[in-house]
Amino acid sequence: MKIDPSHLEILSAVVSAGGLTEGAAVLGKSQPSVSRTISMLEARIGSRLFEKGRRPLRPTELCLTLAAEGRDIFDATERASQAVIKYAGGKSGTARVAGSPIFMDGVISNMIAGFQVAFPDVRIDQSYGYASGLMEQLAAGNIDLAICPMKNDHVPPGYDFEAILPGRNVIACAPNHPLARKTSLKLEDIVAYPWIAPPPDSPLYEDLQKVLKGIGITDFKVSFSGGSLVSVMNVLKGSDSLTVLPYSVVFLQKHLKSLIALPIRIEHPERQLGLLRRIDRPERPAVVRFRKYIKQEFASLSHTIGEQERNMLWRK
Amino acid sequence: MKIDPSHLEILSAVVSAGGLTEGAAVLGKSQPSVSRTISMLEARIGSRLFEKGRRPLRPTELCLTLAAEGRDIFDATERASQAVIKYAGGKSGTARVAGSPIFMDGVISNMIAGFQVAFPDVRIDQSYGYASGLMEQLAAGNIDLAICPMKNDHVPPGYDFEAILPGRNVIACAPNHPLARKTSLKLEDIVAYPWIAPPPDSPLYEDLQKVLKGIGITDFKVSFSGGSLVSVMNVLKGSDSLTVLPYSVVFLQKHLKSLIALPIRIEHPERQLGLLRRIDRPERPAVVRFRKYIKQEFASLSHTIGEQERNMLWRK
């Protein structure tokens, strides 16, 4: 015998409310509706649920047993509703995000930490990639959001791009670098030092070349290449090398005293860092929440950088 | 947002079966029916439950959460169904039974013990009373079944009476009574001993008088009256008293060596012991089961008594 679970829910409401009228009120239904539902349930199970001809409705033993199950069912649907609300509000679920390694490690992962504290039930799946690969992953539906530099007017069709930070690179070195102590810096000062390069397929590698060419250096020595941010920082720290990194990355490492930017204004790429996603694929709530969180964090970061900026002297 | 619990059940079936078609088969429904139910559920909660355009249907995270609740709901309805089946089969519930004290204590309670072992989830509410009171209790709906002596052709309208044992009384005494050793008993032998009487409102009290009058004793001494069976037996054991008791009661005490019947055939009442119930009130399954159990036990008891009977010599 298959019993309709919602009938048990109704039964439970009637029993705990202490009557048909009150039960119907609790359920937000009319009294006759509930009355008939109970009658049909009685007919179906072939047993009375309430003693006949008793006016403060008296539940039978079987009724109480069934009502207890009804309560369980009510609780389960309630939990389900809450789960839906939580999910729809972006407070649970998964956001799959990918981006260029240096950015993810140097900036995004710090932001993710804050997000996790605020929304512990949202799972973040992070992976790495560069623009073309990221777009493939987006198209294939393997990731929900890409964080990468892109020229604002070069966004391919089918994608949406929100700029969150102007592309801006700096020459970076370890805080104990000889040049860090110099008060006035000349271009000639930096040519003597070896360079560390990001992985050759990274857009930063291209930036490095352009930057050095821009300041007149065509022949430079790359002493290390291919590492992730942590490796780059470690090598910088243990040597006199220089490198080119996004300013935001260096900025966030500053208080850790592991990186500083040399006050030389260099050519900045025309790209902007931004959030890339497929326009056709509906965003899951957790992704929306994560994306907005990241946008807000970057807005705040931009502002902080802007503040600091005014107190600094940059050489061209 | 109110979610229909049966939708969650269906979702759970689809998820655990691994597809719409299999899920529908498990549920005993057609595939389009299940398909549409899922679609409507998705529309109602505003989130996908299965990833779009994936052919081995892949549940989303939210879907798995809801399916887990669906499983709980399924389990609850299953428990409810089992409870109904158990109840309808008379294997759970309550039977309220009442009867004359001596019978209840001496015979019925022994049978109840066996019933409880066989059906531990049936609760027996026992109480005491005599014919008129029992009928009132039946009429008021306070008890389901009365066990009492009644003349077969004197059953009042509205009641059903099933005879289960002919009324038959014996003169009983303790096993260590002086008369117990005598091989041949004469009526004159018993007049010397004091008598114990049941409560004055009991039909047994009337029987006692008739019996004694029947064997020519009009002037007898009642040394104790009003006790229940245990008190009667205790008094018998500690004195040389005699009493009149239903043969079935004495018979069942025999192996306990606490009572014996004197082999004197006395006048038996025209009443029969039987099961009395209201004809208009539908019997709950547990009551049916209990009543049939008692009938069967009495049939077996009758048979056993009949066997013993043939090997005994009764004096008139």
Place this chain on the structure above:
DNA sequence: CAATCTTCATAACGTAGAGTTATATTAATC
């Protein structure tokens, strides 16, 4: 890569049942 297979989605339609309001019954109370 076309063909095929499998599985899910959609369409169309009948019906059960859950909702409503209005009203009749009935148990409890004074």
Place this chain on the structure above:
DNA sequence: GATTAATATAACTCTACGTTATGAAGATTG
């Protein structure tokens, strides 16, 4: 016995579930 309060019934509408038939699309295979 009259009154009151709660439940049952009636009559009707409409949602939604069930069906079968069929279309569409991802997966698989030669």
